[in-house]
Amino acid sequence: MQGNLNEIDIRSILQLIELGQRTGILFVETDTENHYQGGKQTSQQTLISKSYWYRNQQKCWLVFFEHGKIVYAIDGNHNLSRLQAYLRHYRLQVRLSKAKLAASLSSSLPEYACLWLLISENTISLSQAHSIIHSFIQEAIFDLLSLYQGTFSFKSSSPLTPQLATWETTALVAQIMPQVQEWKQLYPYIDSPEQLPHIVDMLRLKASLPVKTVDKLQRWADGKTSLRQLSRYLNRDILTVARAIYPYVHQGWLKMVYKNSYNPEAELKKQCNQQHRQELRIVCINDNASTSKSIESILRSHNHQLHLQQSLQIHTFTNPFEALAHLFQIQPHLILCDIMMPELNGYEICAMLRHSEAFRYLPILMLLNKDSMIYNIKSTIAGATDYLITPFQDTELLILVNKYLTFS
Known part of the structure; x- marks a missing residue:
């Protein structure tokens, strides 16, 4: 199951997964480059959607299901900050040993692995x-229900383990949908959970509010902490927090800003584009670290045999989920992807990427462990550009x- 969100909305997709009692992973990504062009993009709903995701271009989510029920969800961020x-809400001073922390981070889902490690250690x-x-x-369902443009892909897979609980999809949607509708009413004063409240009129705050309220606002509305x-931190849903500060934003005592909004964005984009023009980027996705290192070594040692006018950057990932989360930021010019990976195989990765505008025409080379007609056909069906049989000679890769x- 796959398609565009302008053809079927997230709510319907979730219902189909639940009704079909499907087990697998839903992959959703924004498609901001083409969001707001065309004649029909004039409604308030689209305007709010544009504002909501303007600062979160090409973001992705992964939602894990078992028999139509939700088990876990991530937003493409694979560090442990969330x-x-x-944990800060529970006032837990968690100090994992370096070895255990490294083990969690090496997992395909480091946050999930770390959580279970904390459970096992009581x-x-x-x-x-x-x-x-x-x-x-x-969090993930709220974001997805607020999304009106993008692409999705559902892949059947074995259930996520270990598993703490499952949640009824319909019940979650019924609970969160009213929050999404009410969130829209806060626009244009508040339009994104990633905005940071910042005090701009302390004199009027102190003159109008109790001391305790002002103290709380000074603590949280520091221009550094997002909604x-x-x-x-407060273990409250995003709407409750937004409603609490909305009156002060409406009065003009607080201002909602974005991280680094005080930097000239045009200059930052210019610098980024200049850097991208000066380098070519290759991404290698392979759970076998030695193969990835070998590919990187060959490309670096034989760089003179690559007829390139730009410098070459090589990014290797042994974790396919981590790779998906970083691809939008890296914007590679070529992807090398192994087909045999336990969490998410190369066929699934390739098929997901081909349903993204950003990667639809990107060269994707599959790494096959043997020259099999079946492997070749499956790679072609998934959308691979070409393939390379491992082990391979240096010249074959080059x-x-x-x-x-x-480079274009």
Whole structure:
């Protein structure tokens, strides 16, 4: 199941997964480049959607299901900051050993692995873990129900393990949908959970509000803490937090800003574009670290044989989920992807990327462990540009890279 969100909305997609009692992963990404062009993009709903996602271009989510029920959800961020924010609410000073932390981060889902490690060590209780995962899922569903443009792909897979609980999809949507509708009413004063409240009129605040309220606002409305971070620290849904500060924003005592909004954005974009023009980027996705290192070594040591006018940047990932989360930021010119990976295989990755405007025509080379007609056909069906049989000679890799790594 796959398609565009302008053809079928998230709510309907979730209902189909639930009714079909499907087990697998829903992958959703924004498609901001083409969001707001055309004659029909004039409604207030579209305007709010544009504002909401303007600062979060090409963001992605992964939602894990078992028999139509939701097990877990992430927003493409694979560090532990979200978990740490919720642990802060419970006033837990979590200090994992370097070895255990490294083990969690090497997992395909580091946040999930770390959470279960904390449970196993009795650092957090099962009820606390249940509440944290539920909050993770609520965040993702809120964001997805606020999304009106983008692409989606559902892939059947084995259920996520270990598993703490499952949540009824319909019940979650019924709970969160009214929040999404009410959130729209806060526009244009508040339009994104990523905005940071910042005090701009302290004199009027002190003259109009009790001392305790002013103290709280000084603590949180520092221009450094986003609404989403506040909701995590306070363990409250994003709408409750936004409603609490809305009157002060409406009065003009607080201002909603974005991170780094005081920097000239045009200059930052210009610098970024200049940097991108000066380098070519290759991404290698392979759970076998030695193969990835070998590819990187060959490309670097034989760089003179690559007929390139730009410098070459090589990014390797052993974790397919981590790779998906970073691809939009890296904007590669070529992807090398192994087909045999346990969490998410190369066929699934390739098919997901081909339903994204950003990667529809990008050269994707599949790494096959043997020259099989079945593998070749499956790669072609998934959308692969070409393939390379492993193990391979240095010249074989260089020929393919020279063939497809062209700069436009």
